[in-house]
Amino acid sequence: MIRFLARRFVSTLFVLFSISVLAFLIFFATPGVDPAARIAGRNADQATLLAVRHDFGLDKPLPVRYGLMMKKLFVTRDLTSYVNRGAKVIPQVTQAAPVTLSLVFGAAIIWVLASIGMGMLAGVFRGKPIDTVVMVVGLIGISMPVFWLGEVVNLFTQSRLHGSVFSWVPPLGYVPFSHSPFGWFKSLIFPWLTLSILYIGIYARVLRSAIVEAQEEDYVRTARAKGLTERRVLFRHALRTSLIGFVSLFGLDFGALVGGGALLTEVVFNLHGVGKLTYDSLQNLDLPVILATVIYAAFFVVVANAVVDLVYAWLDPRVRRV
Amino acid sequence: MKDRKALVAVLLVAAAAVFAAGSSSARTNDHRGGTLKLLAKAAGGTLDPQVNYTLEYWQLYQASYDGLLAFKKAGGNAAFDVVPDLASGYKIKNGGKTWVFNLRKGIKFSNGQRLTTKDVVASFQRIFKVKSPTSGSFYAGIIGASKCLKTPATCTLAGGVIGNAKNNTVTINLTAPDPEFKYKLAVPHASIVPASSPPNDAGTKPLPTTGAYYFASYDPNKALVMKRNPYFKEWSHAAMPAGYPDQITQSYGLTVESQITAIENGQADWTLEAPPADRLNELGTKYAEQTHVETLTAFWYAPMNVNIPPFNSLKARQAVNYAIDRNALVKIFGGPKLAVPSCQVLPPGFPGNKPYCPYTKNPGTKWSAPDVAKAKKLVQESGQKGAKVVVISPDDEVQKAVGVYLASVLNQIGFKASSKTISGNIAFTYAQNTKNKVQINVQQWYQDYPAASDFLNVLFGCDSFHPGSDSSINMAGFCNKPIDKQMHRALKLEQTNFPAANALWAKIDHQVTDQAPMATLFTPRHIDFVSKRVGNFVFSKQFYWLVDQSWVQ
Numbered sequence: 001m002i003r004f005l006a007r008r009f010v011s012t013l014f015v016l017f018s019i020s021v022l023a024f025l026i027f028f029a030t031p032g033v034d035p036a037a038r039i040a041g042r043n044a045d046q047a048t049l050l051a052v053r054h055d056f057g058l059d060k061p062l063p064v065r066y067g068l069m070m071k072k073l074f075v076t077r078d079l080t081s082y083v084n085r086g087a088k089v090i091p092q093v094t095q096a097a098p099v100t101l102s103l104v105f106g107a108a109i110i111w112v113l114a115s116i117g118m119g120m121l122a123g124v125f126r127g128k129p130i131d132t133v134v135m136v137v138g139l140i141g142i143s144m145p146v147f148w149l150g151e152v153v154n155l156f157t158q159s160r161l162h163g164s165v166f167s168w169v170p171p172l173g174y175v176p177f178s179h180s181p182f183g184w185f186k187s188l189i190f191p192w193l194t195l196s197i198l199y200i201g202i203y204a205r206v207l208r209s210a211i212v213e214a215q216e217e218d219y220v221r222t223a224r225a226k227g228l229t230e231r232r233v234l235f236r237h238a239l240r241t242s243l244i245g246f247v248s249l250f251g252l253d254f255g256a257l258v259g260g261g262a263l264l265t266e267v268v269f270n271l272h273g274v275g276k277l278t279y280d281s282l283q284n285l286d287l288p289v290i291l292a293t294v295i296y297a298a299f300f301v302v303v304a305n306a307v308v309d310l311v312y313a314w315l316d317p318r319v320r321r322v
Numbered sequence: 323m324k325d326r327k328a329l330v331a332v333l334l335v336a337a338a339a340v341f342a343a344g345s346s347s348a349r350t351n352d353h354r355g356g357t358l359k360l361l362a363k364a365a366g367g368t369l370d371p372q373v374n375y376t377l378e379y380w381q382l383y384q385a386s387y388d389g390l391l392a393f394k395k396a397g398g399n400a401a402f403d404v405v406p407d408l409a410s411g412y413k414i415k416n417g418g419k420t421w422v423f424n425l426r427k428g429i430k431f432s433n434g435q436r437l438t439t440k441d442v443v444a445s446f447q448r449i450f451k452v453k454s455p456t457s458g459s460f461y462a463g464i465i466g467a468s469k470c471l472k473t474p475a476t477c478t479l480a481g482g483v484i485g486n487a488k489n490n491t492v493t494i495n496l497t498a499p500d501p502e503f504k505y506k507l508a509v510p511h512a513s514i515v516p517a518s519s520p521p522n523d524a525g526t527k528p529l530p531t532t533g534a535y536y537f538a539s540y541d542p543n544k545a546l547v548m549k550r551n552p553y554f555k556e557w558s559h560a561a562m563p564a565g566y567p568d569q570i571t572q573s574y575g576l577t578v579e580s581q582i583t584a585i586e587n588g589q590a591d592w593t594l595e596a597p598p599a600d601r602l603n604e605l606g607t608k609y610a611e612q613t614h615v616e617t618l619t620a621f622w623y624a625p626m627n628v629n630i631p632p633f634n635s636l637k638a639r640q641a642v643n644y645a646i647d648r649n650a651l652v653k654i655f656g657g658p659k660l661a662v663p664s665c666q667v668l669p670p671g672f673p674g675n676k677p678y679c680p681y682t683k684n685p686g687t688k689w690s691a692p693d694v695a696k697a698k699k700l701v702q703e704s705g706q707k708g709a710k711v712v713v714i715s716p717d718d719e720v721q722k723a724v725g726v727y728l729a730s731v732l733n734q735i736g737f738k739a740s741s742k743t744i745s746g747n748i749a750f751t752y753a754q755n756t757k758n759k760v761q762i763n764v765q766q767w768y769q770d771y772p773a774a775s776d777f778l779n780v781l782f783g784c785d786s787f788h789p790g791s792d793s794s795i796n797m798a799g800f801c802n803k804p805i806d807k808q809m810h811r812a813l814k815l816e817q818t819n820f821p822a823a824n825a826l827w828a829k830i831d832h833q834v835t836d837q838a839p840m841a842t843l844f845t846p847r848h849i850d851f852v853s854k855r856v857g858n859f860v861f862s863k864q865f866y867w868l869v870d871q872s873w874v875q
Contacts, residue, residue, distance in 0.1 A: 045457065
């Protein structure tokens with residue numbers, strides 16, 4: 001097990017390093033991306049431009065630039081933005097993380113509960129009208145792009161019906177839990193629902209097919225033959241094994257979302273989370289922030305992967321020997 | 323009896339007048355207080371007034387930072403007047419080369435520190451130390467500036483800016499007379515900050531102010547907060563008037579659509595962004611009273627690179643000018659209420675502007691309709707028919723649509739054109755670098771200060787063309803020696819005879835238009851959409867809406 005963990009750790013470091021180098025190289029390979037002129041300002045004098053380029057180390061060779069940036073990011077931890085000069089990158093990420101966590105945790109609870117309910121309903125009543133209805137509803141959820149759905153939700157809650165039904169909805173933005181737990185809830189309820197709708201559809205479908213499959217398995221037949229009630233068969237036997245695929249899928253999605261994958265939801269609902277930070281830095285071509293958020297996101301995806309692998313290793317000893 | 327009645331009437335009227343006067347001043351005082359909530363899509367970068375070069379913050383600096391001189395805080399064209407600010411007055415001597423300023427007494431920074439001549443001298447040195455974008459242009463004429471540009475860290479401006487603590491005066495010596503220097507002293511880069519300010523870009527750390535407000539906090543990912551400067555006492559209503567709101571905040575992050583909705587709901591008071599085209603109808607009808615439309619001294623144009631095919635041919639460039647239907651572009655921008663077709667460089671009402679439009683069906687002073695037949699003929703004559711052209715435009719909705727439209731026009735008159743959009747954040751520097759071989763692109767220019775040279779000399783002068791550099795604002799690469807010579811003559815003439823200089827600038831404007839290093843598209847207008855509770859909206863042509871002069875209660 002220790003060897004397994006050590007190997008995972010080394011490969012994690014390697015993945016993070018490769019991703020940071022890749023992001024760095026892609027940035028500087030983009031035409032017209034040289035930040036010196038943007039930093040120096042409109043119509044800057046050539047001497048000023050040179051001085052700025054030197055100040056930011058942009059006149060140094062690429063590997064040195066990369067090394068300097070990584071040193072500032074991890075060792076001295078004072079890497080600052082190219083666009084909002086003086087704004088340190090690390091506090092930006094640490095301040096954004098709670099917003100993203102609030103969003104993703106809440107949405108995850110909703111989508112796990114709803115999709116288990118819907119998946120079971122469809123699985124149990126396979127072929128019946130209720131199965132079709134649940135699956136069509138799920139498909140509609142999957143088909144609606146989150147940025148569109150979010151804007152439509154905003155259209156109703158912030159504009160068209162803001163004067164009547166939705167007058168309780170606060171202005172778009174995040175309210176910290178410590179300020180007001182109820183305000184936090186109110187500010188996040190629509191983002192949670194919007195983000196979870198896509199996943200409810202996907203997870204319900206995955207669970208349905210797993211349950212359908214499980215019901216054909218020998219152990220379910222055996223359980224039924226033992227004379228167990230249908231409910232007990234479903235919950236104790238069919239559902240439990242069906243959840244294995246569900247859980248590993250959840251691990252990956254959750255990791256990606258915490259790492260900034262909820263970007264569109266955050267942008268539409270003005271939640272200043274990691275996704276929004278990534279989006280803004282990409283818009284601004286702000287390399288230091290791009291690097292920080294990319295490494296942060298990669299870290300969560302890799303960690304989630306590792307956790308899923310560990311769960312597998314625990315479930316199935318064969319994995320440990322590979 | 324009659325007399326008594328009359329007396330009573332007079333007394334009543336007088337009493338009513340006194341009451342009205344009293345209540346109106348009381349009412350003005352009643353308006354003090356509250357929080358004015360501004361919105362913007364994103365922060366404007368560093369908060370350092372000597373470095374930041376965005377309208378977003380220049381607008382806020384009007385209520386917070388002061389220079390020796392200032393643009394008058396007034397509506398309309400009066401805003402172009404320069405008035406003494408931290409200086410109580412100034413004298414120009416030595417044929418325009420020496421400027422002597424008397425510093426006002428008793429002014430304190432927002433940290434309680436007293437303003438002295440030392441702060442003024444240090445602030446001018448700091449322009450170079452922090453590598454202000456305009457250090458090499460606006461302030462390069464100060465004695466000692468060239469040395470400071472080479473070695474900013476040790477900048478002293480010896481002999482250039484001299485403070486006299488005893489007389490409380492500051493003397494600035496220039497290498498040559500500069501009649502536009504008063505404007506340059508009135509823009510935020512010449513703000514006076516404490517001598518103890520760091521010698522590098524202060525970034526997100528606010529520097530103490532002298533004006534009505536100070537910056538209490540700034541987080542570029544969230545918000546900026548301005549509060550009343552407790553040490554501020556109004557010394558000149560024209561230069562730095564006291565403001566109404568107790569607090570002004572600017573929050574970042576909402577999409578433009580959501581910002582408009584938030585203002586409609588009264589959750590916020592104003593947005594920096596131009597409202598999207600699909601909301602204009604709603605604003606013009608349902609919220610007409612909260613919408614303010616103002617003319618701007620700016621122009622939208624498409625610079626054409628005169629050094630590479632096909633636009634190294636004058637006829638090809640003129641053909642583009644003839645072919646563009648400016649009305650179509652006005653429509654793209656939001657309709658005739660928001661833009662006016664134009665053919666020349668200097669915008670209407672600007673010093674040196676004399677209406678001129680050769681590129682229309684009936685050439686004269688105004689554009690009326692495109693002349694596509696003539697354009698096609700010119701392309702044929704230029705020998706560039708069938709040449710490939712890529713129109714570069716930034717990726718926002720309006721500019722993208724303008725780029726696509728230009729490509730369609732180019733195709734119509736015989737070029738093989740396509741349009742390419744690139745990130746709005748790099749489009750500006752990308753188009754400047756000759757290495758990127760941009761043939762034609764969509765641009766706009768907003769004045770820094772009201773002088774013709776800020777358009778003509780900056781955008782089309784030989785000195786603004788730097789091949790291979792990202793900072794080469796003369797995007798057309800236009801360097802016409804005879805015209806350049808005249809520009810230098812006009813700059814010199816400004817020192818002695820401003821009207822004559824402007825007459826010369828008018829001529830230069832027409833000559834540049836004839837040479838067509840660009841196709842002028844239109845003069846934009848500016849929309850401000852404010853919430854219901856915002857009163858006393860004053861629009862300065864120099865720095866736009868005077869934020870703190872509006873009240874929210």
